[in-house]
Amino acid sequence: MNTIAKWLASDADPAFRKRTLFGIGSFLLPLLVWSMVSYVPWVWHPKMEITNPGGVDFLQVGMLVDKYMFRDQVADMEKQHLAVPQGTPANPIYLPAPDQVAKALYNGIFNSPKDTDVPSMPASLWHSIQLIFWGFLISSIIGVPLGILSGTYKSFGRLTGPFIEFFRYLPAPAFGALAVAILGIYDGPKIAIIVIGTLFQQVLIIANTTRKLETTLIEAARTLGTRSFKLLTRVVVPGIMPDLYRDQRILLGWAWTYLIVAELIGTSTGITWFITQQARYQHFDNVYAGIITIGILGFGTDLVLAFLGRKLFPWDRTQDRS
Amino acid sequence: MTTDILPSYLDQSDAVRARFERIRQREVILEVRALGKCYRSAQGETEALRGIDFTVRRREFVCVIGPSGCGKSTLIRILAGLDNHTSGEVLLDGKPIKGPGQDRGMVFQGYSLFPWLTVKRNVMFGPEMNGRSKDEAERDALLWLDLVGLEKFADAYPHQLSGGMRQRVAIARALVNQPRILLMDEPFGALDAQTRAKMQSHLIEIWKNIDVTVLFITHDLDEAIYLADRILVLKAHPGEVQEVIEVPVPRPHTLGQFNSPEFRATKARLEALIHPESEGVPEDEQKVHPHLIRLTDVTDNVE
């Protein structure tokens, strides 16, 4: 790939190398900590996994017991001259090792069971993505124009501003019950929660971005004979486009946060349903796989959008820094 | 320096006097009568301009100078239609101005090109806004880019140009609309001395070759004398016209004239007007005497 070639080239830009190195490092470090805790037996490991119950009748192979309890039992058996139980240090069930999670991730994506009526991880995820898509789209269709208008026309901003500021403080999940009553129990209320969660912030943020457009640009356009509506379409909108794009990327991240709340409303669905369901059965490797998938998806989308941003706005040099 | 007696800046050679006589024959383009401007803000009223009177004739080059805060920008913004005046009137070709219009082009000090448009599209912006077809606009834009020597950069974005090149594009963008008057607010203020000198002679070349009148703001005395036919000297608090000076340096102006007696006499007069020795200095002009404590080692002296 191009990036790899760039990395390997002897004349590779040192700044680029450094950035890539730090980028990889920021993921490797937490992974290293996780691996240490998982694979080095004397790091943490507060439990013992029984390999041989010995003379203790309530122990079974594969059972997890606390270390102090295990030690008590060993001492007890030694006193009674019975076979001592044996076991290996282990972590609690809620902390699976990286390889288990990796396996769960692989199986979840490529070998998910097709016959059960339980939705697979990809199916759950796909449902979530659709919710995000519609929620964010509806929010943007209303929020972006409102934001631009409030930022451009003072009086419009004064008219809408206070109410939006007020509504912004109302927590979106509080509207859950209302949304279900109005829109039914399926996807309607979930999309509504994402919209409520994003829309008001969106209007304020975009209004602010619009207000920050260089006044000289607007004045220059006016001296060149630009009037009212054209000023909006030919100067304000293209002028704020790169910042607007960046705002949208941040807001999309927020939409993901509201997704998790939204999916718990009405009939639980999507990736949230998958995660809570797996946690209930103590399949914590699947839980982590689910959470990591959301992370990968969100971060991946943002990387792609950042890359697109550099292509879309070659004239905006601040895109390179994000 | 030499101690010879300078001629008066009011003395004009016959050629210069004849030239001003010819200028006075031309029709008036811009007429400013008893213009006043008051800013009202939370801190109270600021009288930025009071009783400004002057006229500019067709194809005249007029410079406006004055100390910082004397209302130069306020004046040019009113002429451009970006600000309203509070008293008096401004007539362009005998008609009062109402808001910005394509009959007045403006070049700003700072960065004012549209960063999302290429150089060519920047220049096409004005004609397109004024209802010209895209083809016409493009033809005009290329013509003007050629005139300012930037045809090679037609497809570059503004951020790829140097400061001087950007201002040349800004000039082309203003002139492509064929304004009656070109308003320039310290357009070369941010440029280094060398680029600035080049831009000045370039501007003179343009002005000689097309039918345009220029009103040019600067705080650089040399620049004003080099460029102008007449110099409007403002004073601050409130902004008023102090004197209108007819530059006695014969045209065409060259860099060699910077040491001519006429040039130095004019400069001496401007200096006397702008930096009066005795008069009370306005607050923002006062010399700053910061109360400093020694923050470095006592023996660590730089002088």
Ligand SMILES: Nc1ncnc2c1ncn2[C@@H]1O[C@H](COP(=O)(O)OP(=O)(O)OP(=O)(O)O)[C@@H](O)[C@H]1O
């Ligand atoms: N928007 C405003 N509100 C209130 N006062 C203003 C405003 N703009 C300018 N002024 C005041 O009007 C006076 C003239 O300002 P102006 O910017 O026209 O000066 P200037 O001659 O262009 O100065 P400079 O040489 O520093 O650019 C100043 O005293 C300034 O404080």
Ligand SMILES: [Mg+2]
């Ligand atoms: Mg100014």
